[in-house]
Amino acid sequence: MRTETPVTVYRKDYQPYPYAIPEVALAFDLDPESTQVHSTLRIERKADAPADAPLVLDGAELELVSLQVDGKPWPADRYTLDDSALILSGLPGAATIDIVSRCRPAANSTLMGLYVSGGNFFTQCEAEGFRRITWFADRPDVMSRYRVTLRATADYPVLLSNGNLLATHTLPDGRQEAQWEDPFPKPCYLFALVAGRLTHRETTVQTASGRPVLLQVYSDPGSEDRTEWALESLVRALRWDESRFGLELDLDRFMVVAVRDFNMGAMENKGLNIFNAAYVLADPHTATDANYEGIEAVIGHEYFHNWTGNRVTCRDWFQLSLKEGLTVFRDQEFTADMMARDLDPAAAASARAVKRIDDVVTLRAAQYPEDAGPMAHPIRPESYQEIGNFYTATVYEKGAEVIRMQHTLLGAEGFRAGMDEYFRRHDGQAVTCDDFVAAMESVYARQHPGRDLSVFRRWYRQAGTPRVAVSLDYDAAARQCTVTLAQRCPPAGVEKRAGDGYVKAPPHIPFALGLLDPQGRALPLRLAGGQPQDTALLELTQESQQWVFHDVPAQPVPSLLRGFSAPVIVEYNWSDAELALLSAHDTDPFARWEAGQELATRQILALAASQQSGAPMQADAAFIQAWRALLTDPTLDAGYRARALALPSEKTLAERMQAIDPPALAAARDFLRAELGRELAAEWRAAFDGNQTPGAYSPAPGPAGRRALKNQALSHLMAAGLDGAQALAQAQFDQAGNMTDSLAALSALVNHGQPQAAAQALQAFYTRWQDDPLVIDKWFTLQATARGTDVEAVRALMAHPAFTLRNPNRARALVFQFCLNNARGLHRADGAGYAYWTEQVLALDALNPEIAARLARALDNWSRFVPALRAPMQAALQQVRGHAGLSRNVLEIVSKALEFAA
Numbered sequence: 038m039r040t041e042t043p044v045t046v047y048r049k050d051y052q053p054y055p056y057a058i059p060e061v062a063l064a065f066d067l068d069p070e071s072t073q074v075h076s077t078l079r080i081e082r083k084a085d086a087p088a089d090a091p092l093v094l095d096g097a098e099l100e101l102v103s104l105q106v107d108g109k110p111w112p113a114d115r116y117t118l119d120d121s122a123l124i125l126s127g128l129p130g131a132a133t134i135d136i137v138s139r140c141r142p143a144a145n146s147t148l149m150g151l152y153v154s155g156g157n158f159f160t161q162c163e164a165e166g167f168r169r170i171t172w173f174a175d176r177p178d179v180m181s182r183y184r185v186t187l188r189a190t191a192d193y194p195v196l197l198s199n200g201n202l203l204a205t206h207t208l209p210d211g212r213q214e215a216q217w218e219d220p221f222p223k224p225c226y227l228f229a230l231v232a233g234r235l236t237h238r239e240t241t242v243q244t245a246s247g248r249p250v251l252l253q254v255y256s257d258p259g260s261e262d263r264t265e266w267a268l269e270s271l272v273r274a275l276r277w278d279e280s281r282f283g284l285e286l287d288l289d290r291f292m293v294v295a296v297r298d299f300n301m302g303a304m305e306n307k308g309l310n311i312f313n314a315a316y317v318l319a320d321p322h323t324a325t326d327a328n329y330e331g332i333e334a335v336i337g338h339e340y341f342h343n344w345t346g347n348r349v350t351c352r353d354w355f356q357l358s359l360k361e362g363l364t365v366f367r368d369q370e371f372t373a374d375m376m377a378r379d380l381d382p383a384a385a386a387s388a389r390a391v392k393r394i395d396d397v398v399t400l401r402a403a404q405y406p407e408d409a410g411p412m413a414h415p416i417r418p419e420s421y422q423e424i425g426n427f428y429t430a431t432v433y434e435k436g437a438e439v440i441r442m443q444h445t446l447l448g449a450e451g452f453r454a455g456m457d458e459y460f461r462r463h464d465g466q467a468v469t470c471d472d473f474v475a476a477m478e479s480v481y482a483r484q485h486p487g488r489d490l491s492v493f494r495r496w497y498r499q500a501g502t503p504r505v506a507v508s509l510d511y512d513a514a515a516r517q518c519t520v521t522l523a524q525r526c527p528p529a530g531v532e533k534r535a536g537d538g539y540v541k542a543p544p545h546i547p548f549a550l551g552l553l554d555p556q557g558r559a560l561p562l563r564l565a566g567g568q569p570q571d572t573a574l575l576e577l578t579q580e581s582q583q584w585v586f587h588d589v590p591a592q593p594v595p596s597l598l599r600g601f602s603a604p605v606i607v608e609y610n611w612s613d614a615e616l617a618l619l620s621a622h623d624t625d626p627f628a629r630w631e632a633g634q635e636l637a638t639r640q641i642l643a644l645a646a647s648q649q650s651g652a653p654m655q656a657d658a659a660f661i662q663a664w665r666a667l668l669t670d671p672t673l674d675a676g677y678r679a680r681a682l683a684l685p686s687e688k689t690l691a692e693r694m695q696a697i698d699p700p701a702l703a704a705a706r707d708f709l710r711a712e713l714g715r716e717l718a719a720e721w722r723a724a725f726d727g728n729q730t731p732g733a734y735s736p737a738p739g740p741a742g743r744r745a746l747k748n749q750a751l752s753h754l755m756a757a758g759l760d761g762a763q764a765l766a767q768a769q770f771d772q773a774g775n776m777t778d779s780l781a782a783l784s785a786l787v788n789h790g791q792p793q794a795a796a797q798a799l800q801a802f803y804t805r806w807q808d809d810p811l812v813i814d815k816w817f818t819l820q821a822t823a824r825g826t827d828v829e830a831v832r833a834l835m836a837h838p839a840f841t842l843r844n845p846n847r848a849r850a851l852v853f854q855f856c857l858n859n860a861r862g863l864h865r866a867d868g869a870g871y872a873y874w875t876e877q878v879l880a881l882d883a884l885n886p887e888i889a890a891r892l893a894r895a896l897d898n899w900s901r902f903v904p905a906l907r908a909p910m911q912a913a914l915q916q917v918r919g920h921a922g923l924s925r926n927v928l929e930i931v932s933k934a935l936e937f938a939a
């Protein structure tokens with residue numbers, strides 16, 4: 038086997054496709070071993086294309102049966118065929134092309150194109166999977182109307198595709214046939230079909246304009262009682278897009294189908310969303326609070342794509358964030374609005390802050406390291422080797438932050454006006470990120486005559502996380518406080534490769550700030566000529582700028598980057614006492630959380646330094662006191678307190694270390710968790726007892742927040758080894774009426790309990806849930822990330838009969854969780870963890886390159902680790918790099934990692 042040759046694709050090389058393909062008819066004779074696809078394309082050469090422009094159709098792993106043009110066999114000297122393309126030349130200006138081909142769904146382990154899962158057929162075409170189904174112009178700017186015919190034996194009673202069902206028949210040979218038509222032109226990445234034995238749940242609702250629409254959720258027979266939440270979430274999403282953005286469902290029928298083997302979360306195929314079963318199926322006994330929230334969010338996300346992605350799509354894959362950043366922003370807002378619904382204003386603000394905090398935690402744990410490593414790229418990349426590698430935290434999560442900054446700059450109403458303008462201009466088109474910003478800019482320029490978003494556009498061009506240094510200069514005599522913001526963003530990853538000539542320019546940063554007096558009271562902010570405000574939104578558009586606040590009575594304590602108004606790193610030298618003040622009093626719930634997190638970060642980094650130097654670890658009394666104040670603050674709701682009291686993750690902490698030392702960090706976090714348990718034992722116990730959620734299960738934020746705080750208390754009590762804690766955990770495990778509590782108790786037992794009790798509980802849990810794959814995934818994950826799990830233990834778990842590398846959810850539950858979320862287990866000086874990683878990357882690459890490339894990224898930041906780990910990590914990367922037969926997915930990741938030195 039030959040390693041694939043990397044080809045770099047550049048954004049600047051974009052060329053329009055020379056042909057329009059207005060109509061596509063596809064007829065499938067479905068058979069797992071060999072499916073025949075008859076594709077009929079109506080093609081029209083564009084007016085500005087040269088008359089001899091060849092028709093280049095992408096294709097992969099296909100067998101050609103026949104090729105005709107306008108009903109006649111096409112001569113062999115007028116086409117070429119290789120591994121990746123079918124190229125026709127000498128075509129008339131308009132023609133009908135008939136291609137008959139075969140593919141092998143059952144043998145397709147990549148889960149891209151047409152594949153079989155659980156005996157049923159599914160497709161996944163984004164980004165470049167359609168070429169595995171038939172030869173086509175597999176790029177998002179070629180948009181066609183599709184008519185699809187599906188034929189299969191009685192083993193596949195449900196036959197679905199995009200759009201509306203036209204007819205079903207029984208064929209003379211006894212097979213079933215279904216015909217579908219999608220009235221909206223679409224790129225081929227939005228094509229989908231599903232065929233098999235499925236059950237469904239449905240409802241009919243009226244859209245805002247009074248049209249009835251049929252909503253359906255399909256899943257494996259036997260799971261019909263687990264699709265209620267997904268269907269309800271779909272109705273909520275439909276209503277929300279109508280009320281918040283004035284966007285209605287444009288089809289008569291909208292289907293969601295759950296599948297067990299799936300590379301990602303879900304896919305927004307027009308009218309036929311296909312979902313990882315993990316984001317559809319839920320009931321209180323088997324799904325956690327986080328699962329319920331995740332299902333609602335992903336159902337929302339895919340539904341919202343119908344406008345932001347499908348009606349207006351991407352011109353090319355460099356524009357991916359056009360649809361993903363925007364749609365993540367929309368799903369974040371949807372979740373926040375759902376969480377805040379029916380609450381009084383103060384509780385609503387806290388609920389929204391909880392969602393904001395969770396999103397920022399994700400951004401910092403996943404995107405900040407990416408921006409500081411070999412895969413750093415702008416939200417609109419300039420180049421790629423494999424587009425599958427660019428479905429990243431940067432494109433999605435940072436992309437959403439870039440949209441959110443526009444929302445902040447324009448205000449909610451201005452943003453809505455910008456969205457309306459975007460659809461007015463571009464409905465039905467394949468466009469660029471720049472087109473989106475231009476629509477927003479048309480509103481911004483109206484709001485602020487003479488200003489534009491040209492400086493803001495740098496967020497789309499530049500990688501790396503900007504740093505904003507803040508300084509305060511208080512003049513007591515003049516009662517003035519001068520705030521200086523200075524930003525810098527050193528070249529990152531790809532930009533370094535671009536060479537010395539590359540100059541970065543400061544982007545437009547909306548920076549929200551407040552000031553507190555020394556007693557922690559909010560100070561009204563007065564800028565010259567402005568109304569007093571609680572929070573000032575400073576627009577930093579240059580390297581450095583100053584603002585003067587008037588009538589400031591005392592040296593203030595600044596509350597910075599309120600609401601996380603920009604994806605930057607703030608540099609300001611607060612004293613610990615100032616942070617404690619902010620943590621106790623800041624009226625901005627995000628900044629208040631942030632102050633506590635900064636205190637905890639300092640504490641853990643100090644403990645890790647002690648650990649490294651062999652000095653005894655000792656927790657700071659003032660820190661414990663700040664935690665006690667948060668834990669016992671009656672004004673804070675439980676969900677918010679659970680976030681405020683959560684210790685920063687190892688991933689976030691690692692970003693703050695000069696040289697990353699995972700074992701020292703893990704030891705420091707463990708020590709602090711136990712120390713907090715001992716010092717605040719009575720308070721944790723009160724929180725445990727006071728936040729029980731008896732009665733019927735509800736995934737609403739109120740009870741979910743109480744469970745989060747109660748289970749955090751349990752983990753501290755257990756970590757401290759307090760008398761009675763083991764019994765509390767055991768009782769909760771034995772009696773839990775929902776999966777959140779059951780799993781939390783099991784985790785406490787496994788991580789901190791008596792080994793024998795832990796082993797028994799794990800066995801009992803397995804026995805009870807062995808037939809439920811989504812629960813068994815949780816069982817694997819819990820063990821993969823447990824404190825005591827080393828490489829040897831993971832290898833033993835891989836030998837369990839329930840383990841398989843072929844199911845991505847299972848591989849993620851064990852292998853990925855260990856490699857990405859068990860730093861202590863992976864980063865072992867003898868290299869045993871890296872040897873395991875090497876084996877798994879190679880084994881997965883032979884099955885599923887997209888999934889393998891994601892695992893490959895576990896060693897991205899190898900060059901930033903302590904020297905003792907750096908060498909064995911580099912050696913492991915080199916071993917993968919040298920393996921014959923590597924996919925270009927994995928090749929791109931490991932080559933970039935090896936090129937990179939921090």
Ligand code: TRP
Binds near residue numbers: 301338
């Ligand atoms: N577009 C999908 C989403 O974000 C995700 C997606 C992209 C995907 N490529 C995929 C899903 C491949 C599964 C497999 O909603």
Ligand code: ZN
Binds near residue numbers: 338342360361364
């Ligand atoms: Zn998406």
